[in-house]
Amino acid sequence: MKKHYFATTPKLLGYFGLLPFIVPTVFLFFDHIHLDMWRHFLLTYGAIILSFVGALHWSFAMLLHELPINKQRWSFLWSIVPSLIAWVSLSIPKFHGFILLTIFFAIALIRDKQLFNNVDLPDWYMPLRRNLTVVAMTCLLIAAYLMSGKQYSTIPTSLTL
Numbered sequence: 001m002k003k004h005y006f007a008t009t010p011k012l013l014g015y016f017g018l019l020p021f022i023v024p025t026v027f028l029f030f031d032h033i034h035l036d037m038w039r040h041f042l043l044t045y046g047a048i049i050l051s052f053v054g055a056l057h058w059s060f061a062m063l064l065h066e067l068p069i070n071k072q073r074w075s076f077l078w079s080i081v082p083s084l085i086a087w088v089s090l091s092i093p094k095f096h097g098f099i100l101l102t103i104f105f106a107i108a109l110i111r112d113k114q115l116f117n118n119v120d121l122p123d124w125y126m127p128l129r130r131n132l133t134v135v136a137m138t139c140l141l142i143a144a145y146l147m148s149g150k151q152y153s154t155i156p157t158s159l160t161l
Contacts, residue, residue, distance in 0.1 A: 007122065007124035007128075010124070010128065011124065011128055014128050014131075014132050015131075015132075017049070017132070018132060018135050018136070020041065020042075020045040021042065021045060021046070021049075021135060021136050021139040021140075022135070022139060023041075024038040024039070024041040024042040024045075024139075024143075025038075025042060025139040025142050025143060028042075028142070028143060028146050029146075039094050039143055039147070040094075042098075042139060042140065042143050043089065043090065043094055043097050043098060043101070043143075044090065046086075046089070046098070046101040046105075046136065046139075046140055047086035047087070047089050047090050047097075047101065048086070049136065050082045050083075050085065050086045050089075050101055050104055050105060050108065051082055051083040051086045053082055053105070053108045053112075054078065054079050054080065054081060054082025054083055054108065055079055055082075055083070056079075056112075057075045057076075057078050057079035057111070057115070058075070058076060058079035058080075060075050060115060060119070061073075061075035061076045061079065064119045064120075066119055066120065067118075067119060071118070075115070078111055081104075082104055082108055085100060085101070085104045086101070086104075088100065089101045094143075094147060095144055095147045095148060098140045098141070098143050098144035098147070099140075099144055101140050102137050102140045102141055102144070105133050105136055105137050105140070106133070106137065108133070109129060109130065109133045112125075112126065112129050113126060
């Protein structure tokens with residue numbers, strides 16, 4: 001039986017934390033002059049949040065005493081992987097960075113679900129993590145998609161030879 005914790009604050013903070021995903025994504029459709037800036041904002045925020053999601057597992061490994069030692073070690077190890085992936089995502093072309101972050105947000109959600117099934121975490125944790133992850137991944141995929149097409153070029157077609 002999961003404990004019921006006060007969930008209003010984490011939910012509010014989590015959903016407000018989606019704004020830096022949503023706002024740049026919206027501007028990718030309307031501000032073609034500053035596309036690279038909006039992509040940069042989205043990619044860097046995605047990297048920061050992926051690092052944060054990984055760091056949660058460091059806390060879980062320290063504080064969840066019901067974790068067997070092998071799962072505790074695995075949580076410590078896993079906790080640094082998202083930060084390393086985030087760093088790589090910032091070091092490669094943006095399109096590939098968006099895809100890499102998206103993949104690892106999905107993997108991090110799977111890891112959280114596995115942990116949630118084995119330890120006593122609040123009931124609100126997984127629904128919140130799922131919702132936040134779906135929005136983050138959607139924004140990252142939209143940015144990648146828009147980069148892969150030519151329809152959002154910053155050069156007007158009337159100026160091309």
